[in-house]
Amino acid sequence: MHESGLITALLRQVEAQARAASASRVVGIELWVGALCGFSEAHLREHFAHEAQGSLAENAMLSVACSEDITHPDAAHLMLRSIEIR
Numbered sequence: 001m002h003e004s005g006l007i008t009a010l011l012r013q014v015e016a017q018a019r020a021a022s023a024s025r026v027v028g029i030e031l032w033v034g035a036l037c038g039f040s041e042a043h044l045r046e047h048f049a050h051e052a053q054g055s056l057a058e059n060a061m062l063s064v065a066c067s068e069d070i071t072h073p074d075a076a077h078l079m080l081r082s083i084e085i086r
Contacts, residue, residue, distance in 0.1 A: 003039065006078050007051040018056045018085050026057040028084030033066045034075040041066055044078075 010031075018026050033039050039047075041064045052058045060083075069075060 003043070003047050004051065006037075006039075007044075007047045010048075010078060010080060011051055011055055011057060013080050014057050014060075014083055015055060017083055021085055023056065023085035025086045026060045026083050027086055028061045028063065029057060030063040030081040030083070031065070032074075032079045032081055033064060034072060034077045034079075035067045035070045036075040037078050039078065 014026055014029060031044070033041070033044060044064060045062060048062060052060065065081075067075065
């Protein structure tokens with residue numbers, strides 16, 4: 001499934017950054033969703049909550065910015081902007 005693959009890759013990136021900073025938990029994640037990515041904000045949150053179970057990012061608060069610009073060079077991508085760790 002396309003969505004699961006994107007979220008799995010996102011979680012790998014989040015956990016790598018958190019571990020590099022010796023964090024025990026990710027409390028916040030800021031994401032950017034391209035207009036052609038295929039996720040609505042609600043759909044993204046649902047998939048993320050499921051995939052994040054048992055990870056450092058479980059129960060992290062998501063801040064999601066959804067682009068409507070289909071001509072943006074990253075319109076088909078889901079991008080991690082930042083994480084907040086503890």
